[in-house]
Amino acid sequence: MVLPRAARTQRRTRIQEEKEELILEAALDVFATHGFRGSTIDQIAEVAGMSKPNLLYYFRTKEAMHRALIDRVLDSWLDPLREFDAEGNPVSEIRSYIRRKLEMARDFPRESRLFANEILQGAPHIEDELKGPLKTLVDEKAEVIRVWAKAGKIAKCDPYHLIFAIWSTTQHYADFDVQVRGVLGEERSGDGRFEDAARFLEQLFVSGLEIKEESA
Amino acid sequence: MVLPRAARTQRRTRIQEEKEELILEAALDVFATHGFRGSTIDQIAEVAGMSKPNLLYYFRTKEAMHRALIDRVLDSWLDPLREFDAEGNPVSEIRSYIRRKLEMARDFPRESRLFANEILQGAPHIEDELKGPLKTLVDEKAEVIRVWAKAGKIAKCDPYHLIFAIWSTTQHYADFDVQVRGVLGEERSGDGRFEDAARFLEQLFVSGLEIKEESA
DNA sequence: TGATAATTTGACCGGTTGGTAAAACATTAC
DNA sequence: GTAATGTTTTACCAACCGGTCAAATTATCA
Known part of the structure; x- marks a missing residue:
């Protein structure tokens, strides 16, 4: 059964770990050069080397991706x-x-x-x-x-x-x-x-x- | 007869003068806060208080608007x-x-x-x-x-x-x-x-x- | 005033956008 | 091995995007 990302409460898979990392890396590339509105999910998906729906399986919206990125980066910044x-x-x-x-x-x-x-x-x-x-x-x-x-x-x-x-x-x-x-x-x-x-x-x-x- | 903007060689109307001013003012607002890709023509048209096709009558493309803006501002900057x-x-x-x-x-x-x-x-x-x-x-x-x-x-x-x-x-x-x-x-x-x-x-x-x- | 040119608008078009549904496929746990 | 779960893909949608078109409206000027 496929659970919506938000509903998965704990225990992340190895694949989840890796793919989310991959996506955030790609998202950083794209958001950093085009800003939020200027960036497209397709673009991020392409950089991450995966299909758009696959990407949206890990982050349900563009906003969620951006949020996750900000949260991760702000602290170390x-x-x-x-x-x-x-x-x-x-x-x-x-x-x-x-x-x-x-x-x-x-x-x-x-x-x-x-x-x-x-x-x-x-x-x-x-x-x-x-x-x-x-x-x-x-x-x-x-x-x-x-x-x-x-x-x-x-x-x-x-x-x-x-x-x-x-x-x-x-x-x-x-x-x-x-x-x-x-x-x-x-x-x-x-x-x-x-x-x-x-x-x-x-x-x-x-x-x-x-x-x-x-x-x- | 309606001449495409680029073909009008000289002599700008009073209306042209005013409207182009109005548009560039609105464009400055929008481009400055969203960047080129993040801005939309509709948005600029709304700020300028005119319809999109009307705006495109004065500047044939989004690029042209941006170009005109940059040219005007860079010098004084x-x-x-x-x-x-x-x-x-x-x-x-x-x-x-x-x-x-x-x-x-x-x-x-x-x-x-x-x-x-x-x-x-x-x-x-x-x-x-x-x-x-x-x-x-x-x-x-x-x-x-x-x-x-x-x-x-x-x-x-x-x-x-x-x-x-x-x-x-x-x-x-x-x-x-x-x-x-x-x-x-x-x-x-x-x-x-x-x-x-x-x-x-x-x-x-x-x-x-x-x-x-x-x-x- | 009327003819002519300039301006404005609504309807529209093809492509892109963010996002969904469902089924196919892969992985894991037993 | 197989059943359950997790992952990926294909096909798709409605809204939005930049831009066009032709018709309607308004300004200009003889």
Whole structure:
């Protein structure tokens, strides 16, 4: 008997495990480059190498696929920010946060674009996550930064906008990759651009947040 | 007699002028929030308040509409960078470039999202512009920055990545607006966030590019 | 005013879209 | 091995998509 996916309560088959993995991998490809509305189930099915109805056997709707993908990716996407350590040295914490975010942009550009597409289009599917878990996490880390600034360990600045700046500058290399490579030209479009970016951004943020001795 | 749009060689009617304006306005709305593939002609027609065939009387295809929009917007989008003055004071040039870009993010978020969508999805319609006029302009301004750095007027840095950083941090407030407002919360989602952002970014880039006296 | 050209509309078309039904096929448990 | 369950496919549907057509309507101007 064929049970609708949602009704299957527990115990997933080996095949289920494998195929769902395969599908989400394909879905990431497609959603990341075309956004939700611009993607078609047929397209995902083709990338996954299976028929559309077969795909719909594992995820009953396009929405369900997208949901599953977001859920899986969002968590790991926030890991670098979670690792941000209140006890650590402020400058090196910020420096390594930048580096980690840049590594993610380099190694997981599709994940970055998945969110970028989603947020650009008004975040219709992840509004709750934005205002919930994400906001909570950012609030927490912003407080850490605020305390650092107050204690005179880094320059006074708005911690939220600092976080936004780190997000935008690093994710830029994933989301706007075509533009970056287009502008840099063929010669500079190798992986070296990430090292150059890391060097520049670390310099920018580290000197940019240094304490200015106004009254010593 | 009804002439196909492309065959009309010159002399546009008042109505043509008005309607084309109306359509491009509506198209900007729709393309900016859904991307090219995610947008439908019906949708644009509805926003423009006219029937689909009527809309197609002015622009014969969806592509033509998108093309016209890109052409109209791209030029003005690059104005702030063009104003970047080699003769001016480096710090104040950079500062006012940031401010102008931030003003555009505030006043023309749809235009920003139109490009963001396009580039995010691989820039299928503007690849030539990226590698042509845009690259040329950036090359030119990057050279200006390089000379400034060489002359010791600002810190040594990769000018291309500096430009990318300014683009990404400022456009972030247009492209990722939902996220920014979600994270800042209701209280801080007023227009004040742009002033806060301006203050932070000017501080970041100005101190970040200050000369460090290593050997005086 | 009337002729002429410009604009607008409703009906329509072939292809694509998200999704379904049912039967064929494969796998597993006993 | 066989029965039960899990998986895949073929055929299909209604809604939507980009776009066409011809007729109806409106604006322009001699």
